[in-house]
Amino acid sequence: MKILVAVKRVVDYNVKVRAKADGSGVETTNVKMSMNPFDEIAVEEAIRLQEAGTAKEIVAISLGIAACQDTIRTALAMGADRGILVETEVELQPLAVAKLLQAVVDQEKPDLVILGKQAIDDDANQTGQMLAALLGWPQGTFASKVEVGAGTVNVTREVDGGLETVALKLPAVVTTDLRLNEPRFVKLPNIMKAKKKPLAVFKPADLGVDVAPRLITLKVQEPPKRQAGIKVDSVATLVDKLHNEAHAI
């Protein structure tokens, strides 16, 4: 079985993001960039399937500027076999990403595509679903457990009332949730090996996909500053303030 894993380069989870002064977006100069945490989980899951003998080949794909190669190299160092970068300076929105992935799936013919359930920068939570729709494949989103059988994959999802398990026919699209696994650390020798693994670069035009944005960002701004809290010295004052000042009760 062949697995395609999508990995996105995002502002590191621990960085406190700041809006650019002109409101055009989020400040990314001199900011630490890392792999989207849900995508790390996707890569880890693919590697575990490979280690279990279920998967033969893992292809890691990223879409965006040239620096996304770093993110692909991380996936390769974790254990993916080869990489694909679809390089463009255009800001990619979920639909464009899904179409590009669809085009790559047509070429690569994987049995399973694993993606993060969302990227922590735009929190769109759309790409996996759109891709499944474009391909006409079944989808198992927010996976907390993935079990591959003969021609099928069972995906357990965390839903409000508990756990739901869906059985999908392969090929299928799976998106990962936080509790699916704990990604491994990258071994130094594997970074060296990753440098020698193949990494193909395409342009959107090579794949015949129009990636022009469909949505216009009007403005990005910081949320209003929260006022500092105060301490009250008795329950009565608390109730009074909640009632008369906060109008909460």
Next chain:
Amino acid sequence: MHTPNESAALLDGIRVFIEPAHVRSDPDSCLNYGRDWTRLYTPNPLAVVLPGTVEQVQQLVRYANEHRLALVPSGGRTGLSGAAVACRGELVVSLERMSRILDFDPTDRSVTCQAGVVTEAVQNFARDHGLYYPVDFASRGSSQIGGNIATNAGGIKVIRYGLTRDWVTGLKVVTGCGDLLDLNRGLIKNASGYDLRHLFIGSEGTLGIIVEATLKLTRPLREPSVMVLGVPDLDSVMSLYHILRNKLELSAFEFFSERALRHVLKKGLHRPFDTETPYYVLVEFENPEQLHTDTALALFEHCAEQGWLADGVISQSESQVKELWRLREDISESIAEYQPYKNDVSVRISRVPDFLAEADTLLTQEYPDFEVLWYGHIGDGNLHINILKPVGMNPTAFAQKCGAVSEHLFAILQRHGGSISAEHGVGLTKKPYLHYTRDETEVNYLRAIKQVFDPNRIMNPGKIFD
């Protein structure tokens, strides 16, 4: 010791100038405020007082002088040497209520705060202003700036940023006489005589009470990367240190043993890699835009060829930086339940290999049945040697046995010109061994200095020396 009636009268006298709610003698307060992180002593303070202003601190110290009441200044009580323990009817003076940040100056890059501010609050404050307070260790969420200054705390970034001493540019202290001194006032240069500020740094509450501090800040580390490396023996640890220090901008070089690692794994962390080695090194270095990753890789290859390391991982994100740090930082807490006997020793870096070899031989010989854990800030020549109490062994017998071995260990240390306390202070636990590091003549000078600041010996008496 006072009779119950005398005690009550003494406390009533304090309640005249400090709000009664902040003069506490209930058993819970006495237990909690009467001890630090050590568990060797039975807390037994007269009471706990929580002053809210500098004036109240001064009034309290004057009152204590009048009534010859011993005071124990108290911070976050994370100290590891018993320096904040009150087991002889002392009055605990907690700075906890004096926890305000008073001033920030972006031009001076400095922050002025009350002594009771928690270390982490200063770190967060600095970060929110695009700056960095680099004194850092696992107890950051509880320890206070006053406590850090009184112990001259070190921690995990000393190799690059030095100790607390290097970041204090001003101090306000109430001396044991009750005088308020405003020391150095944030100046970088001040050649106008003795710098009393430095006497209070590391004074463990024996000269007076620190009430305010001005701290320097610096720019944050740029995208640090962390490597954890598996190392076959102690000699290789030092070989790695030499080569990595020369080639990378290190902000930490820490080490821990496999035995220590096992304790944090038991608490739910995962092994960084599957290869088991007797020792591990954690290295942090600035790596903006991965500029130095290739250097790190080349070094790794070279060191692997030399047989200095067997395996290793490198962080790919800030989250992984934090996760890898936990392997080292969580050790202290993970072994707390074993009531470890703690040694915190240092030698000059050039002496580390010889000292390690001799200490290793001694400890293997003397503690055949005890679990001995090594870890520490080895890049500063600082080793934490923790001996775990076997389950069921009587704590006093255990402490006695460990004390006896310490004499041998400290004799080795003395030959290498080291210190019996690198960063945890002397307090009560290391007092019997001070002479291995400071000779009698020097200790007499210390006593003479204390006499000047605290003529009635009310400030944390019996700590550091008698």
